[in-house]
Amino acid sequence: MFTQYKYWKPYISPYDPCPPIRVKSYSTPPNLYLHFQPPGLPQFKPKEALYHGTLWPVLFSPYPDPHKRGDLDE
Amino acid sequence: MSKTLPPEYYQLLEDIQAVDFVLVELTLYLDTHPNDYDAIEQFNYCAKESRTLKNHFEKQFGPLMQYGRSYSNYPWDWGQTPWPWQV
Amino acid sequence: MWYYEKKLQYPVKVRECNPMLAKFLIEQYGGADGELAAALRYLNQRYSIPDKVIGLLTDIGTEEFAHLEMIATMVYKLTKDATPDQLKEAGLGAHYANHDRALFYENAAGDPWTATYIQAKGDPIADLYEDIAAEEKARATYQWIINLSDDPELNDSLKFLREREVVHSQRFREAVEIIKEERDKKHFF
Numbered sequence: 398m399f400t401q402y403k404y405w406k407p408y409i410s411p412y413d414p415c416p417p418i419r420v421k422s423y424s425t426p427p428n429l430y431l432h433f434q435p436p437g438l439p440q441f442k443p444k445e446a447l448y449h450g451t452l453w454p455v456l457f458s459p460y461p462d463p464h465k466r467g468d469l470d471e
Numbered sequence: 472m473s474k475t476l477p478p479e480y481y482q483l484l485e486d487i488q489a490v491d492f493v494l495v496e497l498t499l500y501l502d503t504h505p506n507d508y509d510a511i512e513q514f515n516y517c518a519k520e521s522r523t524l525k526n527h528f529e530k531q532f533g534p535l536m537q538y539g540r541s542y543s544n545y546p547w548d549w550g551q552t553p554w555p556w557q558v
Numbered sequence: 559m560w561y562y563e564k565k566l567q568y569p570v571k572v573r574e575c576n577p578m579l580a581k582f583l584i585e586q587y588g589g590a591d592g593e594l595a596a597a598l599r600y601l602n603q604r605y606s607i608p609d610k611v612i613g614l615l616t617d618i619g620t621e622e623f624a625h626l627e628m629i630a631t632m633v634y635k636l637t638k639d640a641t642p643d644q645l646k647e648a649g650l651g652a653h654y655a656n657h658d659r660a661l662f663y664e665n666a667a668g669d670p671w672t673a674t675y676i677q678a679k680g681d682p683i684a685d686l687y688e689d690i691a692a693e694e695k696a697r698a699t700y701q702w703i704i705n706l707s708d709d710p711e712l713n714d715s716l717k718f719l720r721e722r723e724v725v726h727s728q729r730f731r732e733a734v735e736i737i738k739e740e741r742d743k744k745h746f747f
Contacts, residue, residue, distance in 0.1 A: 428728035443489035450721025452496035556631035
């Protein structure tokens, strides 16, 4: 299994002019980890597929990060 | 001159968009997985379902496809509003 | 041969009257990583790519035109009823001076679309990796536009378009595997 978001802590200088953003994140969607899609994966129903943007739940990438606390970054 | 569309227009359109979306996803998948028999079966089934829904839609709301891939009513109604970005 | 179907791929809805978003959305209409660039890039590459991948390039290229139409729809809905003053306030004054409410193939900064946004090296690995990169860049651009927008209905459409980029990226990665011709050899993932 993989996580959809990765987090890192940028270096913060005491001379930085603006209040620092302490944690930044980036998206790591399923296409990075799936390799060649195997046949027979579970599917959404047609309307669910349309509203998710893909037929296969395994390929779904939520945005924004569902784990984000408040508006820390990006 | 604007016409009001019945709720059925939006519901039918949504049904068509949903099945056509499955067809797009299966098409891209089959482009890289040409030997997936089950996917091809599902594709052809959905293709038929899409045609049925569109025949129903077109009877009430006019042609969806150009250049003879849909039939025309009289007078020629291909150019009737609403166009998709106006809906 | 191309046919047009008189429906959007996805039901685009815009809840709030906020023409300022149109200025940002246009980045995906006429910008470097936008839908026009994507459509033209893939449809052009398919003339020289190995046969087994032509179908994929044709189909994704065609889908990108459907996405272009969705962006146009959003911009249309956000600007069609705006007054010149509202457009000016939204940062679209320069655009209006030239185009009124017509859309144009330009990016958010107003730079016109150019073929320098796309490439066709004739080498399938180079072309497919450019395509993967294009999809990742488009995905990121949708993220930034979603961040700029508070309109939940507009964001549904943008999230759809972002997810399409993820799926396209997946297919192009698979195309690379097909081109590598290692598929029939034993591999364990």
